[in-house]
Amino acid sequence: MSALEIRNIRKNYGAIETLKGIDIALESGEFLVLLGSSGCGKSTLLNIIAGLAEATSGDVLIGGRSVLGVHPKNRDIAMVFQSYALYPNLTVHRNIGFGLEMRGVSVAERDKTVREAAKLLQIEALLDRKPSQLSGGQRQRVAIGRALVRKPQVFLFDEPLSNLDAKLRLEMRTELKRLHQILQTTVVYVTHDQIEAMTLATRIAVMRDGRIEQLGTPEEIYNFPATLYVAGFVGAPSMNMLQAVVENGKLAIAGSPARLPLPARLRNAVADGAQVVVGIRPEALRLATGIAKELSLPVEIDVVELTGPELVTTARIGTQRLTACLPPRARVAKGETSAFAFDEETLRLFDPASGMAL
Incomplete structure (x- = not known):
């Protein structure tokens, strides 16, 4: 049984067809990167998986269960956005554990879970700080920690490193790779950055104009591009x-x-x-x-x-x-x-x- 299955997903905005029949099946522990330029439909697809947008047709299954029409909080997912979306008046500890607090998890269990996530993210010393006292990279770690403590079936990342400078992006990319190797959780990650895609993914879906141009491992995408578009989009400098x-x-x-x-x-x-x-x-x-x-x-x-x-x-x-x-x-x-x-x-x-x- 696939951890995540996307079946012929289509999305229309009036006469404009944004997604034109997307089919993907992810096994547990896979790291899928949706890669493409702005307007290709990758964020729309992620929002449909998350329940933040409704598909015009098709189906999304998580753990073998259709989640179309299911509220986002009941989909067994956790999402990390491009903006950190932290509560400025709460400490790092409370920001990470806020979702658990809302679900009625006991103080002792919440504290244990938050500290485990903070240790994994190497931010144990920051738990008593407010977001305003953190760097961009530290804030992103807190946002990831908030998703980690949910222990979902699927993690969704919407361009989470876009707001960081080049050095921090490299550091956070390494951290995300390390976390995935430790946790072996299923991940869907949206980016327009081919380096992020190549270094993080177990499989890449190169998207163009609402369709998947090629779906394969980083090695397949890079060494055996299926189309001229993929050949030109992936690689820096691009293929001659x-x-x-x-x-x-x-x-x-x-x-x-x-x-x-x-x-x-x-x-x-x-x-x-x-x-x-x-x-x-x-x-x-x-x-x-x-x-x-x-x-x-x-x-x-x-x-x-x-x-x-x-x-x-x-x-x-x-x-x-x-x-x-x-x-x-x-x-x-x-x-x-x-x-x-x-x-x-x-x-x-x-x-x-x-x-x-x-």
Whole structure:
């Protein structure tokens, strides 16, 4: 039995269809990230799971029980919002335990549960403080603690790290990963940040225009994108997309004399003369060494940017652009001619008309 099952969920606002048939089944302990740009429907879907919005059609089951029409407090969920939503006049201890207090849990049991959550979140020393005396990261830990003490079947997170600065986001991301590894609770997490998705999720649902573009593990999403949209959305820098034509078993790169052999695994997928998009991740590229067997593309270096751990190099191949993430000590300079090599298995092909992977 799935911990959470979403069956053909649709949501309309008048004539506008926000969700267009979402199907997901989560086993107990999974960490699902709903990833997508603003307006794709990810927060609407989370609100339907939480009971904060009603679906136009479809069903949501938690622990095998349909919860459509069930009040949020009776769904056995706990939600952490983008805003911390803490009570400013209550201490951290009371903020964490407020839900238990409202449910009539005894003072002794409440105190024990709150202290256990605070220990797990490493905020034991803050229990007597008010929210105004806390940093942004500490306030978010309190909000998470308030959800933890509920011990729900499903945790829902709505962009909980968006209000934090870069350093705090990294720290809290690590904490969330650690908590999930300890608690093994089912989580649905909404974000537009692909790094959060890749580092936290056991599975990612990439959403676009009210649909799931691809559902898979972080490795599947990153290494085997199902569509051009997923390939371009996940990854920083994003995947290189080169227009090409299949000619006599080779990939002729548009606007360039460059020709690449068509990988054997793809020879039956495309016909001669077909227009294709060649996808190569920037980190899959390296400076060519001249070894006869390696696949390479002649380029002219355009921009070189040192980020610290890597040298992000933008180059031109004919009329198209190509980005490579090279080692920081790589010897490349603007204006010089070079070549980028890559392994055959890292190459991906897409149909430019449908956007689907070949």
